[in-house]
Amino acid sequence: MFEIPKDKNRFAHIKTISIIIITCISLSFIALFFGKNALSSSSSNSPGSLTEVNQGPMLVTVSGYGKLVPKTQRGINTMSSGHIIEVLQQPGNVVNKGDVIIQLNNPKLQRTMETSELALLEQQSNLIQIMAESRQALDDQQGKMRLAKVRLALAQAELSAHEKLKQSQVISVLDLHKAQVAWEQDNAILQMETSRLDTLQQTRKAINNSAQYRLEKAQKQRELLVSEVEQLSIRASMDGMLTELANDLDIGRHLEEGQIVGMIADLSQYYARINITANDAEFVIPGLPAKVAIKGIDIVGNVTRVEPTVNNGSVEIDISFNGNLPSSVRPNIDVNAIIEIADHQNTLVIKRPVGVIRGHRQYSFFVLNDELEQFERRDISIGDIAGEQAQVTAGLHQGERLLLQVPNRLQDRIQFSEGELYD
Known part of the structure; x- marks a missing residue:
């Protein structure tokens, strides 16, 4: 059966x-x-909406964004070439001056240093030998001089004796002449030995100096090689944070002398590097006050530098700080900044009409004439612009009203009635 x-x-x-x-x-x-x-x-800002001219304060600011940059940064360079055997630090690590960041190895350099040690010992021995030879040569020459002086003294005594004997007619003139010749001969020998001593002193001094210079050269060579071997340990040149390290620092990779491998930043002082639009940069000058938001805290500072060139529609500025920064601050964190362009305490202010894009220009607006109940075209000078506010520098008075946006059909008119605005 089927059920219903x-x-x-x-x-x-x-x-x-x-x-x-x-x-x-x-x-x-x-x-x-x-x-x-x-x-x-x-x-x-639809057609028909009005803005009234009011007197009051107006703060003109420019905003931008950027990063926190350490005032002091130093690059990490290789001073000796070698192969990487160990990378001991990574970006973000806080290091002290002298800490090893990368360890290199260079067997050829180490062998050269050992050879330089042997060369240094050789030059030290050579200097000792040469100085000993110089002392012996000078002593020998001084001995010859003393002997020559003795001989001359004997010749002088013999000559004096012969002169007395000649006066007594004991000896002949020939004997006296022989004694005189012997004295002159011994005197010439003494003069020659004296000259030889002077020349020898100069010669041995030059030889000693040359040996001393060769020793100093060997010492300098060894010191340089020792320094190069020590620099196989790439160290931090100051206290700070390792902010950058090259990406291709693999174990076994060869690094050339002078190659940049990283960057260290001092954590004690910072400034903000901010990007602002090229239009805003027209009004920014060094010395203007600024506020930089760092991790939710506003830090007061001043503009210290304005980049003179435009890059991709923006301009770089630097802001230094007047107070201490939060302890949690780190390099390259994102920050926002507000720069105070002008602070008007009492000025004429209106809501910014359509078409008012840049300040310090003259614009044509329709101002309401309450007595005639019509709008009349008038040239008005606009000063600074702050968001939806615009400063009036000429052409309007307090309490007057003007159209924020004019319908297309009325834009070419010089004046029109209120009724025409809503037809």
Whole structure:
């Protein structure tokens, strides 16, 4: 037998209908809410909206973004060539002066240093030998001089005796002449030995100096090689943070002398390097006050540098700080900055009309003449611009009103009535 299908549960059917009705009502409320917001936002500067000239303060600022940069940074260079055997530090590590960052190995350099030690010992021995030879040569020559002086003294005594004997007619003139010749001969020998001593002193001094220079050269050569071997340990040149390290520092890779392998930053002093638009940079000069938001804290500072060139539509500026920074500050963190261009305590201010893009220009606006109930075109000078506010420097008075946006059909008119605005 076939059974007749039963009807669905009535309550389940009612429940389904209720859910559909509630969903439709919710969507209607959402559409109405966003529609009103869109309408209100689009009509803020719609044709027919007015702005009134008011007297009051106006703070003009320029905003930008950038990074926190350490004032002192030093590159890490290889002073000796070699192969990497160990990388001991990584970016972000805090290091002290002298800490080893990368260890290199250069067997050829180490062998050369050992050879230089032997060369140094050889030159030391050579200097000792030469100085000993110099002392012996000078002593020998001084001995010859003393002997020559003795011989000359004997010849002098013999000559004096012969002169007395000649006066007594004991000896002949020939004997006296022989004694005189012997004295002259011994005197010439003494003069020659004296000259030889002077020449020998100069010669041996030059030889000693040459040996001393060769020793000093060997010492310098060894010191340089020892320094090069020590520099196979690439060390931190100051206290700070290792902010950069080359990506290709693999074990076994050869590094050439003078190659840059990283960067160390001093953590005690920072400045902010900020990018602002080229249009805003026109009004920024060194010395202007600024605030830099660092990890939710506003730090007061001053503009210290404005880059003279434009790069990709932006200009770089530097901001130095007047106070201490948070202890959690680290290099290259992102920061936002606000630079105070001008602070007007009492000036004429209006809501910025459509078309007013740049300050310190003259614009043509329609100003409401309340007595005639019509709008009249007038040239007005705009000074600074701050967000949705604009400063009026000439052409308007306090309390006057002007159109924020003019319909296309009325833009070429000189004046028109209030009624025409809404036709």
